[in-house]
Amino acid sequence: MIDEKTILHIAKLARLKINSKQAADYGQQLSKVLNHFDQISKIDTTNVEPLISPIEANFFDDMAFREDTAKNLFTAEEILENAPDKMGNLFKVPPVVG
Amino acid sequence: MNLLTATFYDISTAVKAKKISAVEVTNFFLTRAEKLNPTLNAFTHFNKNAVIDAQKIDAEIIAGKNLGPLAGVVFGIKDMLCTKGMPTTAGSKILQGFIPPCDATVVARLKNAGAIIIGKLNQDEFAMGSSNETSYYGNCKNPWNIDYVPGGSSGGSASAQSARLTMGTIGTDTGGSIRQPSSFCGIVGIKPTYGRVSRYGIIAYASSLDQAGPMTSTVTDAALALEVICGVDEHDSTTSNKSVDLFSKNLTTNIKGLKIGLIKEFMAGQSDADVEKVFSSALETLKKMGAEIVEVSIPLTEFAVPMYYLISASEASSNLARYDGVKYGYRSEFQNLSSLALDDFYGQTRAEGFGPEVQRRIMLGTYCLSAGFVDAYYNKACQVRRLLKNQYIEAFKKCDVIFSPVTTTPAFKIGEKSEDPLKMYLNDIFTTSTNLAGLAGMSVPFGLSSKNLPIGVQLTSAPFQEQKILNVALALESVSPVEGKTPNVY
Numbered sequence: 001m002i003d004e005k006t007i008l009h010i011a012k013l014a015r016l017k018i019n020s021k022q023a024a025d026y027g028q029q030l031s032k033v034l035n036h037f038d039q040i041s042k043i044d045t046t047n048v049e050p051l052i053s054p055i056e057a058n059f060f061d062d063m064a065f066r067e068d069t070a071k072n073l074f075t076a077e078e079i080l081e082n083a084p085d086k087m088g089n090l091f092k093v094p095p096v097v098g
Numbered sequence: 099m100n101l102l103t104a105t106f107y108d109i110s111t112a113v114k115a116k117k118i119s120a121v122e123v124t125n126f127f128l129t130r131a132e133k134l135n136p137t138l139n140a141f142t143h144f145n146k147n148a149v150i151d152a153q154k155i156d157a158e159i160i161a162g163k164n165l166g167p168l169a170g171v172v173f174g175i176k177d178m179l180c181t182k183g184m185p186t187t188a189g190s191k192i193l194q195g196f197i198p199p200c201d202a203t204v205v206a207r208l209k210n211a212g213a214i215i216i217g218k219l220n221q222d223e224f225a226m227g228s229s230n231e232t233s234y235y236g237n238c239k240n241p242w243n244i245d246y247v248p249g250g251s252s253g254g255s256a257s258a259q260s261a262r263l264t265m266g267t268i269g270t271d272t273g274g275s276i277r278q279p280s281s282f283c284g285i286v287g288i289k290p291t292y293g294r295v296s297r298y299g300i301i302a303y304a305s306s307l308d309q310a311g312p313m314t315s316t317v318t319d320a321a322l323a324l325e326v327i328c329g330v331d332e333h334d335s336t337t338s339n340k341s342v343d344l345f346s347k348n349l350t351t352n353i354k355g356l357k358i359g360l361i362k363e364f365m366a367g368q369s370d371a372d373v374e375k376v377f378s379s380a381l382e383t384l385k386k387m388g389a390e391i392v393e394v395s396i397p398l399t400e401f402a403v404p405m406y407y408l409i410s411a412s413e414a415s416s417n418l419a420r421y422d423g424v425k426y427g428y429r430s431e432f433q434n435l436s437s438l439a440l441d442d443f444y445g446q447t448r449a450e451g452f453g454p455e456v457q458r459r460i461m462l463g464t465y466c467l468s469a470g471f472v473d474a475y476y477n478k479a480c481q482v483r484r485l486l487k488n489q490y491i492e493a494f495k496k497c498d499v500i501f502s503p504v505t506t507t508p509a510f511k512i513g514e515k516s517e518d519p520l521k522m523y524l525n526d527i528f529t530t531s532t533n534l535a536g537l538a539g540m541s542v543p544f545g546l547s548s549k550n551l552p553i554g555v556q557l558t559s560a561p562f563q564e565q566k567i568l569n570v571a572l573a574l575e576s577v578s579p580v581e582g583k584t585p586n587v588y
Contacts, residue, residue: 007461014415014464015422016457017445026461033462033520034475037404041474043482050480051487053306054292054536054561055336066332078199082426085435091425094438 002027002034101126102262106171106319107346109265110212113170114159120170123265124152124214127172131216131263137244137587140258142177142235143185144217151214167322169212174264176255177218178225179310180299181205188301189221189233189251192421192428192451202299203334204268204310204327211326216264220254223453224418225272225303227251228525230279231516232455239512240283241585242551246509249279255313256283260552261587266314266323270300272307273406274504274529277541277556280313281504284543284552284580286320286571287313291561292536293338296331302417304410305336307533317542317572321345324564340562348565351573354388358570359497362395364528369506376545376553377503380574384501387573394493394500398486399531405486406530407459407523408466408479415463418456423447458519487535490560499566500558502528504541508551528556538564542571543580552580 007023007030018026076089085092099112101123112118128148135141145151155170180186180198182205187193205215222232230238230253238253240246241261248257252269256279259267269276271289280287288311295310302308312323328342360381369377385391422444423429428451432438452460466475493500505525515522532539538561541554555574557567575581 002465006465010461010464010468011445012441013468014460015419015441015444015448016452016460017442017449018457026458029458029519030462030465033407033523034465036520037408037475037479040401040404040408040478040482043398043401043485045478045481045485048481048484050477051484052480053336054487055338066335074199079425081199082196084423084427084429092435093424094432094435094440094443096440 001031105316106168106266106322109171110167110169113155114165116159120152120155120214121149123170124148124172124216127264128216131258134261134263134587138239138241138257138261139236140220140238140254140261140263141174141217142187142220142254145184145215147183148214148216155212155214166211166326168208168326171213172216172265173208173213174217174219174255174258174267175205175215176221176252176267176269178221178270178301179205179268180301181215181218184218186218186301187235188225189223189235190452190456191234192448194234194428196426198299200299203296203331205299207327219252219258219267222251222253223456224301224414225251225270225275226414226455226459228274228278228522229515230254231512232453234453237512240509240551241587242284242509243549243586245511246551247282247512249282249509251275252279252313256280256285256287259283259285259313259315260585262315266312266319268310269313270308270310271533272304272410273533274526276311276313277504277529277539278525280541281543281554282509282552284554284585285313285315286317286540286542287311288320288324288540288564289532289538290324290328290564291538292533293336294328294562294564296334296337298331298333304413305417306413307410317568317575318346318349320540321349321568338562343565345565345568349572350569351576353384353570353573356389356499356566356570357497358384358389358391359394359493359500360391361399361500361502362393363397363399364502368527369503372508372547373503373506373553377555379579380544380555381501383574383577384570392497394496396486396489396493396531398482398489401482402486402531402534403523403527405479405482405534406526407462408475409483409534411459411463412466412476413463415460415467418460421448421451423451427451455519483534486531490535490537494560499570502556502558504528504554504556508547508549508553532558536561538567540567540571542574543578544574545579546583
């Protein structure tokens, strides 16, 4: 069973605000799901390189690379169009420093 | 010409020959979709400029311009794909009102080929789900019986296509999200090989598993749409340089001598009686057509579901970190920004903006990637992933395509599985290994259950061998017991 302290730590890493009841629920749900996942731990993977992406076999032979040139794809206006709060060409946010 | 049964080729030929206008086709489907959508909730948004877009197509034809193979063909797009000027929400509150400044490459390719986008389609939130029940924009209904789910996460695409609210749709598939709803709603759905279709402009769920693909009424339409959307893209370095075959031109129903592999581990009685019946019937059909059946063994498929959820949740926890209320999307109401702790700003926005299933997977993924656990969970799952892929490579030395059920049951009732996350995850036992190994997979309808709900069968190929599964699918479709059958909502 994953304890409340761990759940609160994970929630902090994930930047998700949760209350005690949610922490208890997540603890239970995650424990149940991870117990199910434990069956993987028994599989012998000695000297096996992890497969992170299916395209690795195509690396360099097959992958698409582009020229390293800068492009202006969007204007500042287009980028700010969806801003929840802005001031001029700036996104308005809480203080980041201090 | 009956627009409800016309193929992409029929329509684009007629539109280019000025026998019917793109405007007429567009109006027909818009009117139909607007009429039936309140019952199905398949579309979350209709394109206000659809008729204008269609007028442009007609004007280009009159001007003698050469148009692409989808001229005048109307498409609905899953809300996971960015569409310039149209809301794109991924089924989530956290992207409510977000209007992308550009089209996803898939959408741009469809439009370049002459297609007209009539709207955005409902889905499980951030593609996390198998029933469309996690959508912030409400449940979507199965047109065969509106008490039942259409499947997920591309539920809106499947429902809209099945009820023929549109001519074609695009879905995405990370663990089965094209194939399962296609099976549940009686349509054709294909998940291409990883790397065939650009993920640029597609909201990322699990970057090593996601692929977009067509969900259509026929195999020929799926083949043509696939040709149009596949191909290397400079915006997506995970796309392959491999040339794209003219899938629709190369189609054949001749499957004599083709080796069809049956995965021993998928035939262990997991499926219910209705699915077994349809599957056996399709298998007999393949034998009669001259295919050779071979048994293959892929023991690690037994662990595909836990591997899939572990890896996809980990990748999702990273991909969804960008939804923070800063540059776009939902932001909580705060009294005074300047006295707010940044973590509270993020924490509250994300807690209010994401639904419970998404938060659960972010928590799971964060845990599996966290210091002290990453080796035991994420890295371990990736090691087993390589072993699973190797087993598939061995299996494909013995057969040309793999044949299996899509799901263990037909569609289930709305609310039946939504209380237990693990129960919902186990829906995916036949589909997730395809994404883990980077293969191509498709679902083609082949029967109805005792409750009159569709059941499809699944074809899987080695990477970049889509033509083989399209051919087998076409062969099955040509003698399908459900040919011409339509759902209740139609």
